[in-house]
Ligand code: AMP
C-alpha cells in the first residue's frame with residue numbers, strides 16, 4: 314500500500330487487484346488516504362495554558378520526582394512501624410507537628426510520633442502514618458490498637474512521576490489533565506506542531522449566503538458552518554473562502570488560491586455523478602485526485618488527492634453527507650497531519666436499538682441516533698427518524714452514529730447494534 318502512488322490509483326488502477334473506485338469499502342478508503350499523509354513538521358514554543366488541544370512536538374521528560382519527597386496522604390501521626398505493638402495498644406509521645414509546606418525539622422526517635430497533615434513531608438525516622446480518627450490523644454501522647462501496616466498512608470517520592478520518565482510522548486494531544494500534569498513538573502512552555510491550515514469553500518450555483526434574501530431555487534449554504542464548527546473543534550486554523558459558483562474559472566482560481574495558503578483544502582458539493590466530470594477535469598489539471606464512490610450511506614461520492622502541496626478532500630454537497638464523510642475520513646486524516654501518529658479510532662460501543670431498520674448488505678450505513686439509558690440503566694439507541702442525507706436536523710438531534718457495517722442487513726427492534734458516540738468528537 315505505501316508504495317502505491319496517487320498517480321497509480323488514477324492511471325494504473327488495474328495494478329491493484331482489490332481496487333474498485335466505484336465501490337470502495339470505508340476502511341479501504343481510510344487506508345489509502347492514510348498512506349499519502351505527511352504530517353506538518355514545523356514546531357513552535359507555546360505557553361502551557363495555550364497548548365490545550367495542540368499536538369506535542371517533543372517528548373516531555375520529567376525534570377523531577379513527583380511528589381518530590383515522601384509525604385503524608387492523610388491527617389494523622391507519623392511514626393516508625395518498629396514501635397507497633399503486635400498485641401495490645403501502641404502508645405507514642407507527640408514531639409512536634411508537620412504541616413504541608415512547613416516540615417518538622419526534628420527526628421522521630423523510638424517511642425515518639427509527629428502530628429502530620431496531608432501533604433506534609435514525612436519527618437526523618439518515620440515510615441508510617443496512623444490516621445487521626447484511629448487514635449486517642451491524651452495530652453502529649455496518643456494511643457491506638459490495630460495500627461496500620463508499615464508504609465501506610467504515605468505518598469512516596471516519584472510515585473506519580475519519576476525523574477527522567479517520559480511523561481507525555483510526541484504526538485500527544487494536550488487535554489485539561491495534561492495541563493495540570495505539566496504544571497506539576499514546573500514546566501511553563503512546550504514545543505507543539507504549528508497549527509494545520511485548512512481552507513474550505515462551498516460549491517454550487519444554488520447557494521445563498523446568510524444575510525442574502527433567498528431567491529427561488531436557492532438554499533442557504535449550511536456546509537460552511539458545519540465545517541467551520543468541526544474544524545474549529547479539531548483545533549486547526551480555518552480559512553473560510555465562502556461560496557464558489559459552479560464555473561471552471563472561478564473554481565480553478567479558488568483551488569489555486571487555497572493550495573497556496575493551506576495545508577488542506579476541503580470543498581463541498583460538485584463531486585456527485587453529473588457534477589464530477591467537471592471537477593475531475595479541473596483537478597486533473599491542478600493536481601492528482603482520485604474520485605471514489607464509497608460503499609456507504611450517506612456520503613457516497615468522495616474525492617481525495619493533492620492540489621499543489623495541499624491535501625484535497627472533495628466532500629459531497631448534501632449537508633449530512635458532509636458531516637458523515639468528515640467524521641469517517643477527514644477527521645482522522647487531519648489528526649495525522651496535525652502530528653498525531655496513530656489517532657485512536659472513535660470507539661464503537663454496543664447498544665440496543667429501539668426500532669427496526671431497513672438496510673442492504675454490501676455498504677456501511679451511518680444512521681443518526683440518540684443514545685440514552687432506560688429506567689434500568691440499559692443503554693438504548695433510537696434512530697432520529699428521517700435519515701435523508703439532506704436532513705440536517707437528524708445530525709443536530711443525534712448524539713451518536715448507529716454504524717451498520719457491510720455485513721449487516723435488516724435490523725429488528727431490540728437487536729444489539731454498534732454506535733459511535735459523537736459527544737466530545739463533534
Ligand atoms: P451536490 O453534491 O453539489 O450535487 O449537492 C447535493 C445536494 O446538496 C444538493 O441538493 C445541494 O443543493 C445541496 N448542497 C450542496 N452544497 C450545499 C451547501 N453548502 N449547503 C447546503 N446544501 C448544499
Ligand code: MG
Nearest residue numbers: 517582583630
Ligand atoms: Mg452542486
